[in-house]
Amino acid sequence: MEENRRKPRMRTFKSGLLVFNEGRSTLDCVVRNISEGGAKLSFNQVADIPNVFHISLSDGAKKTCRIVWRKSLDVGVSFDEPEDAPATSPSAEGL
Numbered sequence: 001m002e003e004n005r006r007k008p009r010m011r012t013f014k015s016g017l018l019v020f021n022e023g024r025s026t027l028d029c030v031v032r033n034i035s036e037g038g039a040k041l042s043f044n045q046v047a048d049i050p051n052v053f054h055i056s057l058s059d060g061a062k063k064t065c066r067i068v069w070r071k072s073l074d075v076g077v078s079f080d081e082p083e084d085a086p087a088t089s090p091s092a093e094g095l
């Protein structure tokens with residue numbers, strides 16, 4: 001199987017809490033592997049998970065996630081850039 005990830009992931013077993021529906025809905029998950037760019041999440045049951053949501057990890061980290069793939073009880077997500085992160089574009093670097 002060919003590796004398509006941009007950054008290598010490390011195996012982990014952290015608990016996570018998905019927050020969506022403008023903060024009115026939550027769902028527990030287990031983070032199976034993680035990198036700077038994304039993670040694999042596992043769930044106990046099939047649930048209607050939105051394509052974009054926030055996750056709070058057991059280590060206190062909070063991320064905005066976008067679903068990349070879904071398979072049975074597992075979901076692969078990419079992490080969106082923080083809203084307060086400075087945007088750099090190749091054309092602006094030379095100025």
